[in-house]
Amino acid sequence: MRNVYVQTCERRDRCTEQEKSNTKDLLQQLVDDYTTQKQHSLMQMKKGLLTREAFLSEAAGHIRTYYKLDDEKEKHLLEEFEQYIFGYSRLSSLIDDPTVSDIRVVGYDNIRIKRKGHRESSDIRFASPREYRQFIDYVATRNQVNISNLNAIQRFTDNESHPEFILRFTLSMPLVNTYNEPYLCIRKVPKVFPRMKELVEQNMMDQETAQLLIQRFRQGSTLICGGNSSGKTTLLNALKETLPDDVAVLVTQQADELTTLCHPDMMFLHSLPGSGEQQVNYDLEHISIAGLTMDVDFFIIGEVKGAEALYLLNAAYTGQLCAATIHAPSADKAPDKLVDYAMYNSRYSRDELMRMMDCFQTLIFMKHYKVSEIFACRGWSDKHRNLMYERIF
Numbered sequence: 001m002r003n004v005y006v007q008t009c010e011r012r013d014r015c016t017e018q019e020k021s022n023t024k025d026l027l028q029q030l031v032d033d034y035t036t037q038k039q040h041s042l043m044q045m046k047k048g049l050l051t052r053e054a055f056l057s058e059a060a061g062h063i064r065t066y067y068k069l070d071d072e073k074e075k076h077l078l079e080e081f082e083q084y085i086f087g088y089s090r091l092s093s094l095i096d097d098p099t100v101s102d103i104r105v106v107g108y109d110n111i112r113i114k115r116k117g118h119r120e121s122s123d124i125r126f127a128s129p130r131e132y133r134q135f136i137d138y139v140a141t142r143n144q145v146n147i148s149n150l151n152a153i154q155r156f157t158d159n160e161s162h163p164e165f166i167l168r169f170t171l172s173m174p175l176v177n178t179y180n181e182p183y184l185c186i187r188k189v190p191k192v193f194p195r196m197k198e199l200v201e202q203n204m205m206d207q208e209t210a211q212l213l214i215q216r217f218r219q220g221s222t223l224i225c226g227g228n229s230s231g232k233t234t235l236l237n238a239l240k241e242t243l244p245d246d247v248a249v250l251v252t253q254q255a256d257e258l259t260t261l262c263h264p265d266m267m268f269l270h271s272l273p274g275s276g277e278q279q280v281n282y283d284l285e286h287i288s289i290a291g292l293t294m295d296v297d298f299f300i301i302g303e304v305k306g307a308e309a310l311y312l313l314n315a316a317y318t319g320q321l322c323a324a325t326i327h328a329p330s331a332d333k334a335p336d337k338l339v340d341y342a343m344y345n346s347r348y349s350r351d352e353l354m355r356m357m358d359c360f361q362t363l364i365f366m367k368h369y370k371v372s373e374i375f376a377c378r379g380w381s382d383k384h385r386n387l388m389y390e391r392i393f
Contacts, residue, residue: 026067027080028131033062034085035137042085042141056082085142086161089135090124095162095188101229105184108132114229117369129181136171136182143169152176157256157270164191168255189257193237204231205371209393212374213364214242220361221322225334230366232325233257233302240266240323243298250294253302267294297321309341310348316359331365331373335387355380357387 034042044050060078094100094113102114108126112119126132140147143156152175158167168187174180196210217239224232237258249266251258260266289311299315301308301324316322328334339353358379365373374393381388
């Protein structure tokens, strides 16, 4: 009797596995339908021209017409499809996890994450290269991104689909990759970011240091530097929220990482890269120029990466309060890095630009999500032909 029971259980398990496999195949086919022949419906839903309810009703009709399933399987397939479309498929659990800040899909079966600052492997994987590529096509369609050969490297942001995070994507296609799979990197930026009080509680700094930074941020221009994921943007996000309500603020950024929780007079502009099919292009240089004509008291660039550095320097040199983040391996390298960027499109000499840097009164160096060093600028030394900084923390 025991052998009969075991055989019955094994048959049931095989049937269950077969049903799961069939469901996955049907889901992949349905997603494929909507990323190819029914892409227009996805785009209408993304643009808000088709409600979620109307979109799912149409999908139910499509399943009923072409898939010929019984009611229970039809309902289950629609539920799986809804989760796929309005989430991010197998990556949804990682996106929902508040301890995960970064997701890197190195291969269909190799998904790496950064959890609380430490990199590790996840237990999530796609079933096959085909399923992963199908997912990439869906992500591109959902975010209205073209991934043809003319656009093999794409950077884009999804600030709508998740209630807690802004998702910043970097996608490179096999055309430019050594291996024949796409690479997908996702940076999660919390919509409800920590304020200075929370950063003190998280040991980014102590209370005395926080008060020092708030005071100096309001009195002079500030440059925050450090490596990747060192806390630069997190600190800048918190510091700008300490500005008084009667200060008009303009934030320009490449990706929508800086937002506001309560300030009544903050405007946000982001860059729009051009592509082979779309020649419209607004980079940080363009929007920085426009921003300086918008009657602002405080000008912020989310991350300096190019010729926009010159307009940041010009604004700060004319007395306007400014702040920015910049990648630098150490505090003393940050002014040099910003001046290097400013020289991309400048008639000024290097010495002239370095002299202008003395308007950045505060230099903050971040390391491992902590305020590591704070320097006060004491001006330009004609004798040594360099900027003089005093370490105050």
